[in-house]
Amino acid sequence: MRKKHQEASATVLLSGGQDSATCLAWxxxxxxxxxTLGFDYGQRHRIxxxxxxxxxxxxxxxxxxxxxxxxxxLGKNALTDPNCHITQKENELPSTFVPxxxxxxLSIAATWAYQQGDAHVVTxxxxxxxxxxxxxxxxxxxxxQQTLSLALDTPMTLHTxxxxxxxxxxxxxxxxxxxxxxxADTHTCYEGKRPPCQNCPACxxxxxxxxxCGLVDPLDAAPQA
Amino acid sequence: MRKKHQEASATVLLSGGQDSATCLAWxxxxxxxxxTLGFDYGQRHRIxxxxxxxxxxxxxxxxxxxxxxxxxxLGKNALTDPNCHITQKENELPSTFVPxxxxxxLSIAATWAYQQGDAHVVTxxxxxxxxxxxxxxxxxxxxxQQTLSLALDTPMTLHTxxxxxxxxxxxxxxxxxxxxxxxADTHTCYEGKRPPCQNCPACxxxxxxxxxCGLVDPLDAAPQA
Numbered sequence: 001m002r003k004k005h006q007e008a009s010a011t012v013l014l015s016g017g018q019d020s021a022t023c024l025a026w027x028x029x030x031x032x033x034x035x036t037l038g039f040d041y042g043q044r045h046r047i048x049x050x051x052x053x054x055x056x057x058x059x060x061x062x063x064x065x066x067x068x069x070x071x072x073x074l075g076k077n078a079l080t081d082p083n084c085h086i087t088q089k090e091n092e093l094p095s096t097f098v099p100x101x102x103x104x105x106l107s108i109a110a111t112w113a114y115q116q117g118d119a120h121v122v123t124x125x126x127x128x129x130x131x132x133x134x135x136x137x138x139x140x141x142x143x144x145q146q147t148l149s150l151a152l153d154t155p156m157t158l159h160t161x162x163x164x165x166x167x168x169x170x171x172x173x174x175x176x177x178x179x180x181x182x183x184a185d186t187h188t189c190y191e192g193k194r195p196p197c198q199n200c201p202a203c204x205x206x207x208x209x210x211x212x213c214g215l216v217d218p219l220d221a222a223p224q225a
Numbered sequence: 226m227r228k229k230h231q232e233a234s235a236t237v238l239l240s241g242g243q244d245s246a247t248c249l250a251w252x253x254x255x256x257x258x259x260x261t262l263g264f265d266y267g268q269r270h271r272i273x274x275x276x277x278x279x280x281x282x283x284x285x286x287x288x289x290x291x292x293x294x295x296x297x298x299l300g301k302n303a304l305t306d307p308n309c310h311i312t313q314k315e316n317e318l319p320s321t322f323v324p325x326x327x328x329x330x331l332s333i334a335a336t337w338a339y340q341q342g343d344a345h346v347v348t349x350x351x352x353x354x355x356x357x358x359x360x361x362x363x364x365x366x367x368x369x370q371q372t373l374s375l376a377l378d379t380p381m382t383l384h385t386x387x388x389x390x391x392x393x394x395x396x397x398x399x400x401x402x403x404x405x406x407x408x409a410d411t412h413t414c415y416e417g418k419r420p421p422c423q424n425c426p427a428c429x430x431x432x433x434x435x436x437x438c439g440l441v442d443p444l445d446a447a448p449q450a
Contacts, residue, residue: 069294070333075340100336103376107332108295111325115300134378143372150368151328153359 009033010120010159011113013105014063016051018186018206019124019162022170024059025179026161027122034061035116037109041068047194051187058182066108071098102135103144110148110156122159128166138163167209175215184222195220234258235345235384236338238330239288241276243411243431244349244387247395249284250404251386252347259286260341262334266293272419276412283407291333296323327360328369335373335381347384353391363388392434400440409443420445 012027014020014036027034036059038052049065056063102125109121125136134140138160145158162170174180188206189196196203196219210217237252239245239261252259261284263277274290281288327350334346350361359365363385370383387395399405413431414421421428421444435442 066295066298070291073291074333074336099339099377100332100373103332103336103373104329107325107328108299111299111328114324135376137375140372140375143368143375147328147365147368147372148325150362150365151360152324 003030003032005031005120007032008120009035009116009118010122011109011116011118012036012061012122013109013124014038014052014055015124016048016053016055016185016187017124018183018188019126019170020052021055021179021182021186022174022177023122023124023161024055024061025174025177025182027159028059028061029177030159031120034059035118036061036063037112038063038065039068039105039108040065042072047192048187051185054185055182058185064112066112068104068108071101071104075099097133100135102133102140106141106144106158107148107151110158111152114152114154114156119155120157120159122161124162125160126162126165126170128164166212167205168212171209171213171215175213180215181218184218186219188219228255228257230256230345232257233345234260234341234343235347236334236341236343237261237286237347238334238349239263239277239280240349241273241278241280241410241412242349243408243413244351244395245277246280246404246407246411247399247402248347248349248386249280249286250399250402250407252384253284253286254402255384256345259284260343261286261288262337263288263290264293264330264333265290267297272417273412276410279410280407283410289337291337293329293333296326296329300324322358325360327358327365331366331369331383332373332376335383336377339377339379339381344380345382345384347386349387350385351387351395352389391437392430393437396434396438396440400438405440406443409446411444413444 008031010027010031012024012034014024015038024036036056038049040049053063106121106123113121125141127137141158141160145156148156165173174183187194188202190200190202191197198207206217233256235252235256237249237259239249240263249261261281263274265274278288331346331348338346350366352362366383366385370381373381390398399408412419413427415425415427416422423432431442
């Protein structure tokens with residue numbers, strides 16, 4: 001099958017989560033060459049980086065991890081500060097919101113991609129799974145794409161293949177791509193547990209997606225190293 | 226005199242250069258409260274940070290410096306790599322161009338400002354002094370302002386008081402603000418020299434501005450510690 005961007009290479013943001021694994025599988029079907037990029041930004045659970053490495057190895061693509069020391073310097077949030085409790089109150093931004101995070105991640109990824117010669121960046125941000133994060137919406141990504149193209153003086157494209165998909169739909173996309181088994185290498189749990197805690201908001205959202213598809217999560221059947 | 230933004234506080238990006246000093250003086254006349262932010266990003270000349278500290282002390286405002294380790298990881302450029310020579314060929318981006326720099330600086334500054342409760346950020350980027358930097362143009366700043374407001378889910382304003390001014394005009398602005406003597410504390414020279422080398426493109430541009438105004442640069446008369 002002819003790939004949509006036969007002549008182009010892309011950088012995939014690989015966090016080690018389920019959505020980034022789906023993006024990687026999608027990118028391999030879409031671009032002639034793919035490399036992956038992750039961030040170590042003081043997140044509580046380094047297990048995410050391990051998952052990203054395993055996924056890249058499985059997909060036989062390069063993985064590069066950039067260390068971002070400045071994010072914890074910007075203020076408290078529940079993803080980087082172990083003393084900050086994960087909560088979500090109605091009409092409030094969740095405590096896991098890291099202000100500016102997707103601006104930083106996507107603009108650093110685009111600049112890194114630009115330096116490698118890639119004009120395409122793929123990210124798993126998803127509006128339907130928005131859960132209060134303003135920087136997961138399409139209008140934000142569109143505005144940032146324009147900003148980055150102006151800043152770098154060359155057209156950059158931010159691809160968001162999962163933007164309008166529900167969790168169940170992105171699981172089906174992965175199934176169609178024939179890579180469902182890759183999910184065994186992903187990490188989702190906010191508590192950083194493997195096997196997952198099954199109780200945090202992230203685990204619950206993941207389980208709901210698989211239940212909806214009538215599928216068993218490959219992570220549940222994976223060796224729990 | 227009533228200030229234009231009587232009720233608002235602002236964060237000024239203070240690099241220690243001439244333009245950032247002018248922005249600081251402008252902000253003090255414009256906002257009810259001002260704080261300043263600088264970046265240590267592995268630039269060749271730490272003398273810039275020292276200049277920023279002196280300026281903040283003189284203006285009696287807080288100065289905070291964030292360490293950005295990731296910029297040198299993104300690739301070679303003449304501002305962070307001592308082995309990279311400063312050059313400018315016609316129709317090419319100058320070797321001092323750090324791709325993505327103003328996206329990073331302004332989005333990190335806006336996020337830091339947001340965490341402090343400021344909705345205003347002041348920066349000395351200047352289109353007339355563009356010299357090949359695509360991320361110094363107004364269309365870029367306008368696009369980024371919209372992107373940041375979407376990402377943070379609250380209106381953020383990026384002020385660029387020098388955008389359309391020539392070097393001579395911004396020197397006159399500083400004179401009108403009664404703070405010309407602050408320039409003694411600024412740093413401009415690409416070679417990191419104090420007294421300045423007077424030969425690099427940055428020194429030449431600075432000298433041209435003062436000559437045009439018929440003024441002596443206070444830096445030339447300053448104690449050369």
